Amino acid sequence: MKKHLKHLCVVSVMSVATIIPASVYAQASAPIACPDYKRGATNIPGQKVGKKVGKALEAYNEDLVDEALTILYEIDTSDTFDRAFADNFIGKLLASQTGKAKKAIEYLQKSVAPNKLNDSEQVQTIKLIADLSLQEEEYDSAIKYYQQWMKVTCKEDFDVYFRMANAYYQTQKYADIIAPINKAIALADKPNKTAYALKMTSYYNRKMYKETIEVQEETVRIFPDDKAQWTQLGFFYMLVEDHKKALSTFEMAYNQGYLVKAAEFKALSQLYSMNDIPIKAAQILEKHVKSGIIKKDERMLTSIASSYQQAKEFKEAADFYGQSALLGSDPDLYQKQGMVYYALERYSDAIVSLQKALDGGSDKTGAIHLAMMQANFDKGDFRSAYKHVLEAKKDNSTARNARSWEPYIKEKAKNRGIKL
Known part of the structure; x- marks a missing residue:
């Protein structure tokens, strides 16, 4: 940015200080593309102001910026163009x-207000x-001047549209992002990832998830090697509970x-x-x-165990419930393992x-x-079975079931000659 500004300073001053002949200047590409535009006459500062500008330029070229500014601040003129030119240079x-941008904006605004500068300037x-x-986070002002630039020049520019969209984003005017960002995308020399991200964000922040997904799908098609785009698309599918597309997207991302x-x-x-597909759910977690x-x-570990249990892989489920119980303090994990x-x-x-x-409480x-x-x-241990059925009868939630088992256990024990 600083190098760009230095270039602007030198070019703007040199072009009006007659160092570049007017005929050459006139042959430059037109700064305005409106159909009825005719380039105006090239203005140059008056002799008195011109001398001051020349001295300021000499100081500037020696990197004596403060000295150059001091010279320019001394310019006192009633001529509208001279004043605008001096303010522009300042x-x-x-x-x-560094840190002078706000003050710079004030002088630059004064310089363009009378519309007396040469057209390109x-x-x-x-x-x-x-x-x-x-840059200074004065977003409404930025939008205003970008719009003014387009109106005056009748030109369309990727950077201008992109920066306008960014300014709308910063001010949370999400709906206003779409028009300029679509223009920016259309004007880009090559697909711009950030432009698509801004467009997607506009829809997402307005909870327009269908449109959000459409933009993200397009982004994945354009940038298939970008890992983050795939997972983001998958999460958006999850957001709208399209679990089949979400799984397909995540699987493709995983396989790549x-x-x-x-x-x-x-x-x-x-x-x-x-x-x-609980078996794969368990295997993915276990692996990683x-x-x-x-x-x-x-x-x-409990999640892995639960998935293995759902997949009827009971051996693995028991193992992971056991590991989980050792790490945690939940006695119910031992119940699940049992x-x-x-x-x-x-x-x-x-x-x-x-x-x-039971011992864990x-x-x-x-x-x-x-x-x-x-x-x-x-396992044929009817005495122990009978002992536990009596305990189960004490709990209201299992008493009825336990009572139905009690006579059955007694009968089996009696048939085997086992005294309870």
């Missing part, structure tokens, strides 16, 4: 200095005011090696669960817990886990005793 010098300065206003964050792997696992990308904690062992017909292991749940005592009764019954 404004550009101030803009090249006038339109160039209008655009500079807009750029400086954007685009998923790198814990949240992304968790999302893929969640989508497998939502699409009734082992790799260290996903933190190994009670919650994550029930999985029961499904595997590993009754002794089930009883051990269920007892740990689970409040589901009735259900646990009932499960221990069933495990003992199935």
Whole structure:
């Protein structure tokens, strides 16, 4: 920006100080593209002002900016063009200095107000005011001067439209972003990722999720190698609960090696669960817990166990419930492990886990005793089964079920000659 401003200062002063012949200046590309535009006569400062400007330029070329400004501040003239020219030079010098942008804008605004500068200088300065206003977060002013530049020049420019859209974004005028950003996208020499992001954000912040997704789908098509675009599209599908498209998108990203964050792997696992593929949900989490990308904690191990249980992979489910129980303090995890062992017909292991749940203070005592009764019954230990059915009768939530089991256990024990 500073180099650009220095170039502007030198060119603007030299072009009107007759260093460049007027005939050459006239041959330059027209600063205004309006159909009825005719280039005006080239103005130059009066002799008195011209001398001051020359001295200021000499100081400036020696990097003595403060000295150059002092000379320019001394200019006292009633001529409208001379005043505008001096203010313009002052404004550009101030803009090249750190922290002087606001003051620079004031001088530049004064210089364009009477519309007396040479055409190229006038339109160039209008655009500079807009750029400086954007830099200084004076967004409404930036928009005003960008619009003025387009009106005066009848030109369309990617940067101008893009910066206008950005100014609207900064002022949270999300609906106003669309018109300029569409123009910017159309004028871009090559696809601009940030332009598409601004367009998407406009819709997203207005909760227009259908349009948000359409823009993001287009972004993925244009920038297929950008990892972040894929996952963002997947999350948008999740937002509108299109879980099939979300899974398809995340799977494609995963297969291309685009998923790198814990949240992304968790999302893929969640989508497998939502699409009734629990085995893959468990495997994704297990793999990336082992790799260290996903933190190994009670919650994550329980999620893996639950997915394996849903997939009827009971051995793995029991293992992960056990790991989770060791890391955490929830006795119900031992109950879940016990029930999985029961499904595997590993009754002794089930009883051990269920007892740990009781010892850990689970409040589901009735259900646990009932499960221990069933495990003992199935392994042929009717005395222990009877003991647990009596305990299960004490819990209102399991009493009815326990009472129905009690005579059955007694009968089986009697038939086997076992005294309870």
